[in-house]
Amino acid sequence: MAKAEDRIALVTGANKGIGFEICRQLARRGLRVILTSRDAKKGLGAQKALAKEGFEVLYRELDVSRRSSV
């Protein structure tokens, strides 16, 4: 299996709840995490919260119910 830092995880609905915690735990394990949310303001807030904990994750806007967004 690839090393953790070579793996990329894209997490949907990640501005809060289970998605947010998944981002935190995968980042802690050293994966490259892309935190996504349908609301950019909320998602960027979540990205900032993780950065304060020392986890650098990327951010992208993503609404799973809109084909164009996916």
Ligand SMILES: NC(=O)c1ccc[n+]([C@@H]2O[C@H](COP(=O)([O-])OP(=O)(O)OC[C@H]3O[C@@H](n4cnc5c(N)ncnc54)[C@H](OP(=O)(O)O)[C@@H]3O)[C@@H](O)[C@H]2O)c1
């Ligand atoms: N919490 C539990 O104990 C538990 C147990 C079993 C199953 N589940 C299920 O697991 C899922 C997540 O639970 P949760 O507790 O983390 O829920 P949550 O705190 O309500 O978070 C749901 C996340 O999904 C996002 N979302 C909703 N519609 C979306 C869309 N069209 N595109 C992208 N993101 C979207 C929400 O964004 P907004 O903030 O913009 O609304 C939010 O970030 C739910 O389906 C829930 O029913 C939860």
